[in-house]
Amino acid sequence: MVQVRSPRPARSVRGTPTLLRLATALTVLAGIAFGGLGLQGLTGRSQAVDRARAETADLVRLQTIRTKVVTADAAAGVDVLLGPDQVTLTPHDYDWALQPAVIGMSIASRQADDAYPLAVANLRLTQYTGQVGAARNLSVSGNSAGAADALTAAAVTLQGEILPRLLAVQRASERRLATDQDDAARGPLLAYAGAALGLLTLIAIQLWLTARTRRILNVPLAVASILLAVMTVAGLVIVSASQRQVDGVSTGIQPLVRQLVEARVAAFNARSVETLSVVARSETAQDPTWRASLASAQESLARAEQVASPTPPHAGADAPRAEVQAATTLLGDYAAVHEGMVRLARTARVRAQDRDAERVLATSPAPDALPGAFESFDVATGALLARQVEAADDGWSGANSHLVLAGWLWLVAGLGAAVLAWRGLSARLREYD
Numbered sequence: 156m157v158q159v160r161s162p163r164p165a166r167s168v169r170g171t172p173t174l175l176r177l178a179t180a181l182t183v184l185a186g187i188a189f190g191g192l193g194l195q196g197l198t199g200r201s202q203a204v205d206r207a208r209a210e211t212a213d214l215v216r217l218q219t220i221r222t223k224v225v226t227a228d229a230a231a232g233v234d235v236l237l238g239p240d241q242v243t244l245t246p247h248d249y250d251w252a253l254q255p256a257v258i259g260m261s262i263a264s265r266q267a268d269d270a271y272p273l274a275v276a277n278l279r280l281t282q283y284t285g286q287v288g289a290a291r292n293l294s295v296s297g298n299s300a301g302a303a304d305a306l307t308a309a310a311v312t313l314q315g316e317i318l319p320r321l322l323a324v325q326r327a328s329e330r331r332l333a334t335d336q337d338d339a340a341r342g343p344l345l346a347y348a349g350a351a352l353g354l355l356t357l358i359a360i361q362l363w364l365t366a367r368t369r370r371i372l373n374v375p376l377a378v379a380s381i382l383l384a385v386m387t388v389a390g391l392v393i394v395s396a397s398q399r400q401v402d403g404v405s406t407g408i409q410p411l412v413r414q415l416v417e418a419r420v421a422a423f424n425a426r427s428v429e430t431l432s433v434v435a436r437s438e439t440a441q442d443p444t445w446r447a448s449l450a451s452a453q454e455s456l457a458r459a460e461q462v463a464s465p466t467p468p469h470a471g472a473d474a475p476r477a478e479v480q481a482a483t484t485l486l487g488d489y490a491a492v493h494e495g496m497v498r499l500a501r502t503a504r505v506r507a508q509d510r511d512a513e514r515v516l517a518t519s520p521a522p523d524a525l526p527g528a529f530e531s532f533d534v535a536t537g538a539l540l541a542r543q544v545e546a547a548d549d550g551w552s553g554a555n556s557h558l559v560l561a562g563w564l565w566l567v568a569g570l571g572a573a574v575l576a577w578r579g580l581s582a583r584l585r586e587y588d
Contacts, residue, residue, distance in 0.1 A: 171367060175584045178360045182376070182576035185356035189383055190569020192349025193390065197562030200342030200397070201555055207335035207401075208551035211409075213263055214332060215544050217325040218416040220259040221318065224280070225423035226533075227252035228313055231287045232430025233526060235294040235302045236518050249291075253284065268327060272320045279316040283309050303435040310431055336405055339554075343394045346565065350387040353569065354380065357576060368583060375579030379572035386568035393561045400554035407464060408547045411475060414459035415540045419533075421452035422486060426529055429493060433517045438500035449490055456483045468546065478539045485532040492516070492528040 230248035234241045260277045263269065286309035293302035357380040364373055425448035432441035456479060463475040499513045521527045 172584060174367070175580055178363065179577055179580040179584065181356055182360055182379070182580060183573045185353045186379065186383075186569045186571075186573025186576060188569070189349045189353030189386075189572065190566035192352075193346040193386075193565030193569060194562040196342050196344065196346030196349070197390065197394070197558050197565060199345065200339050200394070201558040201562070203335050203339035203342055204397070204401070204551060204555045204558070207332055207339060208548065208555070210328060210332040210335055211404075211547055211551060213265065214325065214328045215412070215547075216259050216263045217321065217328055218412075220256045220263065221321045221325065222416060222419050222423065223252045223256040223259070224283075224313060224317060224321070225420055225427055227256065228287075228310065229423055229426035229430055231290065231309070232306060232427060232434055233518050234291050235306050235434050236430065236514055238294045238299065238302075239297060241291065241295060249287070256280070263324070266328075266331070269324045272324050276317050276320040276324075279312055279320075283312045283317060286312060299434075303431075306431055306434055310427065313427075336401065339401060340398075343390075346390060346394075346562075349569075350383065350390070353383050353572065354387065357383065357572070360576075360580075364580075364583065373579045373583065375575040375582075379575035379579070382568050382572050382575070386565055390561055390565060393557050397554045397556070397558060400550050404547050404550035404554070407462065408543050408550060410462040411459055411479075412540065412543045412547065414455045414462065415479075415536055415543070418452045418455035418459060418482075419536050419540070421448050421455060422529070422532065422536075424448040425452065426525075429496075429525065430517060433496075433500070433513065436500075438497050442497055445493070449486075449493075452486060453483070456486065468542075475539065475543070478535065482532060482535045482539065485528075485535055489525070489528040489532055492523065492525055496525060 227249050230252055234249055257277075257280065260273050260280070263273060286305050290302045290305035290309060293299075293305060357376060361373060361376050361380065364376070425445050428441055428445045428448060432438045432445070435441075460476055460479045460483070463479050465474055465476045467474045496513060496516050499516065516524050517526075518524070519527060520530065522531070
């Protein structure tokens with residue numbers, strides 16, 4: 156008797172082989188998503204850190220330009236006070252300060268938004284240098300009244316046309332830097348999303364496979380999950396180290412640099428007002444303006460002390476906070492010399508010898524004269540500022556360490572996990588063929 160075999164029933168769409176094929180596709184896609192999103196997120200952070208480092212360099216350049224032009228203005232006043240003696244006595248401080256400002260304006264205009272205001276500022280700087288040159292030449296020829304008028308016009312050009320434009324460009328650079336820092340913080344979120352997607356998908360499919368096939372472990376799928384987990388932890392460690400470097404720059408070094416720059420600009424503004432007042436013989440009338448600039452410098456130093464680190468950055472170095480405190484003391488010493496100059500100016504109106512003594516006090520590099528007393532503050536804050544700028548650049552460089560390498564390793568891990576998961580599920584699928 157011939158036995159007739161009944162036909163095999165059609166497989167259900169929700170049958171195990173179909174679900175295995177769907178699970179295989181999901182695990183492969185999860186691995187690719189893990190690798191692709193990880194690469195994009197970590198390299199995106201690397202690019203944002205690079206942009207922030209470049210923007211920091213531009214910001215430092217703009218801060219230097221602002222400082223140098225007011226430094227040059229103060230030095231111009233000393234040249235005019237020296238009169239005919241400036242040819243033999245001047246140390247060329249004016250030219251030395253002005254040169255990096257002129258060069259810096261050309262270099263700093265790499266951003267399209269900055270090009271126009273910097274071009275206008277550069278044009279006004281040309282006007283300013285012409286006015287200062289006229290004042291210096293008039294003082295050499297003995298025309299002190301004409302020199303005072305020309306120097307006053309130069310100060311108006313500087314304060315009204317140049318410094319506001321430079322400050323506006325600096326503020327725009329600070330906003331771009333803040334945007335770059337935000338981009339750097341958001342970059343790893345894409346990698347974390349890919350990691351969560353990849354790991355959760357592989358774990359969910361492993362659990363489903365265990366319940367469906369009654370087998371506790373699919374070795375290739377488990378190895379793929381472990382690979383993604385290890386790479387995720389490594390990425391977290393690298394990003395955390397990078398973020399610590401960024402935080403050290405953005406919350407520690409940058410605020411200190413900003414306040415030091417503002418303190419130096421305000422202090423040099425005070426020196427500029429001071430020398431112009433001696434040239435124009437308006438010391439008493441200009442004293443409130445000088446005091447306002449000095450108060451602004453002292454306030455910036457007080458804020459700098461608040462944000463400065465109380466511990467030395469390395470062995471043998473002074474703590475930044477202690478250096479700011481020392482600079483504050485030096486600025487106070489300069490202010491005391493200024494008070495003596497104002498008292499002397501009141502008597503110089505009636506006695507010619509006191510006028511000569513006042514001129515010496517306003518031009519001598521001796522420690523008990525105005526230029527000498529101020530130079531101690533200038534040197535102290537300039538050295539501290541230079542070290543902080545270098546530390547900021549080192550911080551950005553350290554924040555970018557291993558990010559690109561981690562991104563590519565993340566991609567390799569994701570693709571490897573996709574291959575392992577495909578092999579593990581394909582083996583189960585072959586059992587149904």
